[in-house]
Structure formats: C-alpha cells, structure tokens
Amino acid sequence: MTDSLQYLKGVGPSRARALSAEGIQSALDLVRLVPRGYVDRSTASSLRAVMQNLQSSSLWSNAGSKDIAAITREVSVVVTVSHLGERTVGRGRRMLQATVVDESGATAKVIFWNAVNYFGKLLSADSAFLLSGVPEYDARFNQVTFTHPEIEKIDAEEIEQLASGVVLPTYSISQKMRAAGVSDRLLRSMIDQVLDDVLGSLPEVLPSALLSRHGLLPRALALRYLHQPPTIAQAAEARRRLKHEELFYFQLRLAQRHALQSQPRNGLVMEARSPRARHLVESLPFELTGAQRRVIHEIVADMSSGSVMNRLLQGDVGSGKTIVALLCMLNVIDNGYQAVLMAPTEILAEQHYRGILRMLRDMDVVVCQVVGGQNKRQRSDVAERIASGEAQIIVGTHALFEANIEYNKLGLIVIDEQHRFGVAQRAELMKMGKHSHLQNNQTGQPPPDPHVLVMSATPIPRTLAMSVYGDLDLSVIDQLPANRKPIVTKVVFESGLPAAYEFIRSQVAEGKQAYLVYPLVEKSEKIEAKSAIEHFEHLSQHVFPELSLGLVHGQMTWGEKDQVMQSFLQRELQILVSTTVIEVGVDVSNATVMLVENAERFGLSQLHQLRGRVGRGADQSYCLLATKDHFQYQLKRNHSTTERANSVVRLRTMEETTDGFRIAEVDLELRGPGDVLGTRQSGLPEFTYANIVTDAAVLSKAREDAFLLIRADPTLSKPEHQLVKRHLDELHQHGHAAIIA
Ligand code: ADP
Ligand code: MG
Numbered sequence: 001m002t003d004s005l006q007y008l009k010g011v012g013p014s015r016a017r018a019l020s021a022e023g024i025q026s027a028l029d030l031v032r033l034v035p036r037g038y039v040d041r042s043t044a045s046s047l048r049a050v051m052q053n054l055q056s057s058s059l060w061s062n063a064g065s066k067d068i069a070a071i072t073r074e075v076s077v078v079v080t081v082s083h084l085g086e087r088t089v090g091r092g093r094r095m096l097q098a099t100v101v102d103e104s105g106a107t108a109k110v111i112f113w114n115a116v117n118y119f120g121k122l123l124s125a126d127s128a129f130l131l132s133g134v135p136e137y138d139a140r141f142n143q144v145t146f147t148h149p150e151i152e153k154i155d156a157e158e159i160e161q162l163a164s165g166v167v168l169p170t171y172s173i174s175q176k177m178r179a180a181g182v183s184d185r186l187l188r189s190m191i192d193q194v195l196d197d198v199l200g201s202l203p204e205v206l207p208s209a210l211l212s213r214h215g216l217l218p219r220a221l222a223l224r225y226l227h228q229p230p231t232i233a234q235a236a237e238a239r240r241r242l243k244h245e246e247l248f249y250f251q252l253r254l255a256q257r258h259a260l261q262s263q264p265r266n267g268l269v270m271e272a273r274s275p276r277a278r279h280l281v282e283s284l285p286f287e288l289t290g291a292q293r294r295v296i297h298e299i300v301a302d303m304s305s306g307s308v309m310n311r312l313l314q315g316d317v318g319s320g321k322t323i324v325a326l327l328c329m330l331n332v333i334d335n336g337y338q339a340v341l342m343a344p345t346e347i348l349a350e351q352h353y354r355g356i357l358r359m360l361r362d363m364d365v366v367v368c369q370v371v372g373g374q375n376k377r378q379r380s381d382v383a384e385r386i387a388s389g390e391a392q393i394i395v396g397t398h399a400l401f402e403a404n405i406e407y408n409k410l411g412l413i414v415i416d417e418q419h420r421f422g423v424a425q426r427a428e429l430m431k432m433g434k435h436s437h438l439q440n441n442q443t444g445q446p447p448p449d450p451h452v453l454v455m456s457a458t459p460i461p462r463t464l465a466m467s468v469y470g471d472l473d474l475s476v477i478d479q480l481p482a483n484r485k486p487i488v489t490k491v492v493f494e495s496g497l498p499a500a501y502e503f504i505r506s507q508v509a510e511g512k513q514a515y516l517v518y519p520l521v522e523k524s525e526k527i528e529a530k531s532a533i534e535h536f537e538h539l540s541q542h543v544f545p546e547l548s549l550g551l552v553h554g555q556m557t558w559g560e561k562d563q564v565m566q567s568f569l570q571r572e573l574q575i576l577v578s579t580t581v582i583e584v585g586v587d588v589s590n591a592t593v594m595l596v597e598n599a600e601r602f603g604l605s606q607l608h609q610l611r612g613r614v615g616r617g618a619d620q621s622y623c624l625l626a627t628k629d630h631f632q633y634q635l636k637r638n639h640s641t642t643e644r645a646n647s648v649v650r651l652r653t654m655e656e657t658t659d660g661f662r663i664a665e666v667d668l669e670l671r672g673p674g675d676v677l678g679t680r681q682s683g684l685p686e687f688t689y690a691n692i693v694t695d696a697a698v699l700s701k702a703r704e705d706a707f708l709l710i711r712a713d714p715t716l717s718k719p720e721h722q723l724v725k726r727h728l729d730e731l732h733q734h735g736h737a738a739i740i741a
Pocket of ligand 2 (some may be wrong): 321347416
C-alpha cells in the first residue's frame with residue numbers, strides 16, 4: 001500500500017514527485033483525498049443561469065447576510081475560449097484575460113493575475129474546459145467574471161459522461177501538481193486504479209448497532225461513493241457516514257476524559273452561605289436577571305460539591321457577568337478563602353478594581369491589585385498582603401500569576417474575557433494559578449486546587465462549546481438586563497462623515513459621551529498609534545474644537561491610559577478617540593455613541609465587542625460604522641470579490657442584529673471555528689470530512705453515541721468494543737487527522 005504511485009498508469013516519476021511533495025505518496029493517501037466538489041448534469045450550470053442568479057440576488061439591497069451563500073457559492077461550467085489577451089496594468093503587473101462562452105451562448109470573463117504564462121498556454125489549447133469558481137457580477141456591464149477559477153481541459157468523452165448522468169468529483173490541485181500535469185482527470189483515473197485494492201482490506205470501525213441506528217453506509221462503500229458516486233445524493237450519504245465516524249471518534253476521546261474527571265476529587269468545599277453576597281444583592285440599584293440568578297446558583301452549587309470546579313460562564317456583552325463573578329467571590333471569602341479576578345488588559349483590570357472597591361465600599365473586604373505597571377516597592381507590598389492572607393479579593397492582569405506572587409488560601413480564580421487569552425493560554429494560566437499557592441505549613445502538602453471560573457462573551461452554539469471546552473462545565477447567561485434598548489446601528493459612508501460628526505455633537509450637547517475608534521492600519525502598534533494621534537489632532541483642532549477630547553492607544557503606558565480613562569469616566573472628556581484597546585469590557589454607561597472608522601477592517605466579533613461599549617445604560621445608544629464610499633457603490637452593485645463580500649456581510653449583519661449568538665454564527669460561517677475560537681493549537685482537531693459548525697446535527701448524534709458507549713463500557717473492554725478501542729488507539733498514534741489507518 002505504500003508502493004510508489006509512479007507505476008500507476010499516466011503518472012511517472014515527475015508527477016509522482018509532485019504528488020509526494022503534497023503528501024500523496026500511497027494508494028491510501030489517494031483514497032483519503034476529499035473531493036472539493038462534484039460536477040454532474042444537475043450541478044454544472046449554464047453561464048446564462050449563473051448570470052440570472054446573480055442578477056436577482058443583490059446583497060446590499062435584499063436579503064443581507066442570509067444571502068451569503070448565494071454570492072460565495074462555487075459553480076462549474078463547461079466552456080470554450082472565444083478570446084484570449086494579455087494586458088499590463090498599474091506598475092507593469094500582467095493580467096491574463098479570457099472571454100469564455102458556453103452552450104447557453106452566454107459569456108463570462110476569466111481573469112488570472114498569477115501564473116500568466118501557464119494559464120495563457122493552457123487556455124490557448126483547442127479544447128473545452130471545465131471551469132469552477134465563485135462568479136462575481138457587475139451590473140454596469142451585465143457581466144460575470146471569474147478570478148482565478150479552477151480550470152482544466154475536458155475531453156469529448158467526459159462531456160459525454162456528464163451528459164449521460166455520470167458524477168465527476170473534483171479535487172484540490174496545488175500549483176506544484178498542476179505544473180507537473182496533475183489534473184482532476186488524472187486523479188480520478190489514479191483513484192480508480194487503486195480503489196478496489198484499498199477498500200478490500202479496510203475494516204469497518206463503527207459498531208453495527210450504530211450504523212443501523214443512523215442508517216449509515218458501511219465504511220468501504222462510503223469511500224467508494226465519495227470518489228465514484230452513482231448520484232450526487234449518494235455522495236452526500238457517503239460524506240454523512242464519514243463525518244459521523246470522524247466526530248464519533250473525536251467525541252469518544254472527550255467522553256473518556258469526562259469520565260475520568262467526574263470521579264469525585266478532593267476539592268475545596270465552599271458552603272453556599274454568604275452574608276456579604278446577600279448584603280451586596282440587597283444594595284444593588286437593580287434586580288438580578290433570572291439568568292444571572294440561575295448561573296450563580298449553578299456556580300455556588302458546583303463549588304460546594306466537593307469536586308474542583310472548572311466552569312465556563314458564557315454571556316453576551318453587557319449581560320452582567322461581573323456582578324455574577326463578584327457575588328461568587330464573596331461566597332468564597334465568606335468561607336475564609338482568597339479570590340482572584342484576572343483581566344486581559346490593564347485598563348480592564350483597573351476598571352474592575354475600582355468597580356469592586358465602589359461596590360464593596362461599605363463592607364470590610366480587603367481588595368488588592370496586581371498589574372504590570374507597578375514599581376518594585378508597590379509590588380512587594382501587595383505580594384506580602386497576598387501571602388499573609390490579608391488580601392481577600394485580588395484583581396489584576398496575568399501578572400497575578402508571576403513567580404513572585406504566592407497566595408495564602410486561594411479558593412477561586414476567575415478569568416474574565418477569556419476569549420482574549422486563547423484556549424491554550426487559558427489552560428496555561430490555570431496551571432500557573434494552581435501552582436502559585438503556599439504549601440500547607442503543618443503537613444507540607446500542597447493545598448487542594450482552587451476552583452476556576454472562566455468568563456467569555458463569545459456566544460457559541462452549545463454543541464460547539466461542549467466540544468471546544470470539553471473539559472469545562474458550562475453556564476450560560478442567556479438574557480440581557482431588562483432596561484436595555486437595542487443599540488441602533490447604521491453603516492455610514494465617508495462622504496457622510498460630517499453628518500455623523502454633527503450627530504455626535506448633538507448627543508454631547510445632551511450630556512452624553514462618545515467613542516471614536518480607529519482600526520489597526522498596519523500590523524504595527526506604532527503605526528496604529530500614529531494614525532490615532534493624527535486623527536485625534538485633526539478632530540480636536542478642526543472638527544470638535546469646542547469639546548474636550550482624549551486619546552488612548554496601545555503605545556501609551558498603563559498610567560497614561562488609566563489617567564485618560566478616568567477623566568472620561570468622570571465626564572471631564574466628552575469624546576474618547578481610541579484604537580482597539582478600548583474593545584474589551586470597558587464600562588462607561590453615559591457613553592451613547594460610537595463611531596468606528598474603516599469599519600470594514602474589523603472582524604465581526606470585534607465589531608460586536610466594540611459596540612458593546614455603548615448601550616450599557618437605559619439611554620438609547622448608537623453605533624455608526626463608517627466605511628469607504630466605493631463600498632457603497634460596490635455593495636449596491638453587488639460587484640465584489642469574496643473578501644469584499646465578506647466585509648459587506650459583516651457590516652450588514654451588524655446593522656441587522658444585536659444578538660450575539662446570531663453574530664457568532666455568521667462569524668463562524670465566514671471565518672471557520674479555528675480562527676473564531678483561536679483553537680488551532682489547543683485541542684480542536686482539523687477535521688477531514690466534518691465541519692464542526694455546519695455539521696452540528698451530526699455532531700450531537702455522534703456525541704450521544706460516544707457518551708452512551710463510554711457510560712456502558714468506560715474502559716472499552718467488552719469484546720464487541722475491541723474494534724473501536726483498536727481504532728481509537730491507532731488514531732491516537734497518528735494524531736487526529738488520520739481517520740483511515
Ligand atoms: P459583561 O457581561 O459584558 O461583562 P458587565 O458585567 O460589565 O457586562 O455589566 C454591564 C452593565 O450592566 C454594568 O454597568 C452592570 O452594572 C449592569 N448590570 C449588570 N446586571 C444588571 C441587571 N440585572 N440589571 C441592570 N443592570 C445590570
Ligand atoms: Mg465584562
């Protein structure tokens with residue numbers, strides 16, 4: 001099975017080398033390839049139909065973000081070239097431009113910026129081509145354009161096959177492979193040559209009960225249908241089976257880990273009785289929401305259970321996580337332990353520190369702060385109060401877990417805005433926290449682990465959360481305080497900025513405050529700061545000369561930032577100009593307008609977090625997202641590349657909804673879970689067949705299967721589970737990716 005592929009018909013040494021460079025070295029590797037898509041009579045479109053589709057779906061004016069599929073969907077067409085030409089644009093950049101036509105008589109433009117020679121030669125051949133790509137539509141010229149589509153020769157036989165209903169898979173072909181002459185056609189033929197052999201010796205790895213429960217294809221048949229499906233529907237069935245298998249084994253590992261963890265362990269027992277918490281609740285100017293009450297109950301119950309709490313608290317921006325955390329911390333100090341609250345930035349740590357001091361002002365609780373900006377004396381002073389146990393609530397940044405800090409009786413670690421840390425870092429911090437307390441003086445034994453509560457404003461679907469944070473229990477605040485008015489969000493174009501400034505002026509005249517946010521211009525904090533400084537100078541001299549403006553950016557020291565934030569909080573400043581440092585958790589409820597410039601440069605969840613800085617009180621708040629004028633033009637004409645289309649979808653989504661779950665869904669759709677959750681390095685595998693976001697239905701079935709199996713047979717020792725056990729071990733040895741071993 002690991003024989004060189006070069007002896008297969010049509011391959012030879014140089015193609016085998018190109019394939020090998022892409023990791024395709026054996027017959028098995030070939031069968032493991034996942035088709036990029038399928039072409040058959042029903043999916044191969046005519047150019048005329050493509051054009052009609054695009055004409056009718058104008059993204060900006062109709063369906064908005066719901067329509068993203070319509071404008072990013074790949075289509076396949078069989079075309080011939082009617083015109084081929086090369087142009088030089090800009091500073092000598094070469095561009096290959098072809099006009100193609102298909103049976104329907106409609107034409108499209110095809111553009112290549114790279115490998116101009118290669119594609120020029122390919123397209124000048126006297127042949128028909130199978131072209132697959134995402135079409136763009138320009139209403140001005142009523143024209144469809146494909147930029148860098150997949151393109152390859154198709155001969156009369158294949159056209160015939162298509163016409164007679166054969167389904168042809170297409171594969172991802174790298175530049176290197178293409179240059180060596182590897183085509184879809186060659187890959188199909190190679191797979192055909194090895195398929196019987198490979199499948200003949202491939203064991204089934206799903207229990208038969210499971211196959212019949214879900215009506216799944218046997219493994220070998222699924223792989224056959226993946227590459228040689230009789231119909232498109234059977235290709236989909238093949239994928240469903242392979243996804244289920246992949247997700248089942250993924251969940252099996254989580255089920256095992258969960259089974260290990262849920263054994264009773266030696267955790268600190270925090271009795272659920274807290275006079276201080278009760279006192280604080282009674283003195284709050286608002287009622288806790290039902291959701292806040294429920295999650296407090298969940299957390300407190302968990303901390304009194306005798307095992308160590310590892311819990312994720314999810315709640316959208318503004319759902320009131322801070323007060324929940326504080327009440328739980330009071331419960332811990334009433335049990336005689338210390339509690340730590342860690343924030344991702346110094347601004348936020350400072351704000352939490354002051355907020356907590358304010359809320360606890362009439363209680364005898366000692367609150368301390370540990371941040372990076374402290375000098376040696378301040379630091380050793382606070383370290384001493386922590387070590388002696390005098391400090392009860394300790395707020396800070398990751399400096400909290402530096403080597404020179406030792407805790408006396410650490411009972412609870414709360415990590416705020418954990419999505420800013422990344423999952424890997426979170427695990428690291430938890431470990432550091434656990435090792436940072438003093439040994440018990442009498443026994444010399446390390447004390448039991450503190451409880452851990454991580455808080456996140458990234459609202460992700462529950463099934464996904466359970467997979468990503470498989471080791472954590474989950475509490476969700478799914479309700480906003482009742483006094484909130486939804487933030488009114490509008491996209492404005494640069495030529496409309498003066499009107500936006502006037503609007504800000506009118507809000508300030510009513511006594512409100514505003515944020516003006518500028519994006520990362522380059523990948524450099526220096527340049528970012530420079531841009532913010534320039535904007536700040538322009539705004540304070542020419543736009544708002546009569547108002548007081550403040551500036552914060554990433555190049556300022558903690559003390560400088562803090563000073564500006566404090567004057568904004570005290571209402572000495574009416575407008576705060578900032579870079580994205582403002583993004584996280586800042587709470588100034590008198591601020592009711594935010595203007596974000598170059599909003600197209602921000603990610604969706606970033607925009608949502610930013611917007612969460614306003615609308616924190618009972619007043620109507622506004623979020624203005626400014627973008628370039630030419631976007632307006634492009635948006636209306638629906639003439640946009642995929643990246644631009646994505647920016648449009650982001651802005652549209654922000655206009656349409658303030659629902660963090662909906663926003664997270666769109667974000668996941670646009671960027672994929674790896675980017676959204678920052679989990680590349682942290683345990684969420686790269687799936688071959690499954691998509692953890694869009695395959696939620698399969699995921700929850702596979703999860704149920706896996707957890708049932710582990711409950712019935714935790715160590716997989718029953719004879720009927722030997723197959724599963726062996727495959728799981730093999731997967732473990734090969735890493736997640738190798739599903740066929
Ligand atoms: P987040 O979940 O984004 O961290 P915060 O904890 O900062 O939200 O709370 C946002 C604002 O809402 C704060 O000013 C807080 O005092 C206020 N708040 C929290 N809970 C309630 C409630 N139940 N009713 C009204 N306001 C609340
Ligand atoms: Mg917060």
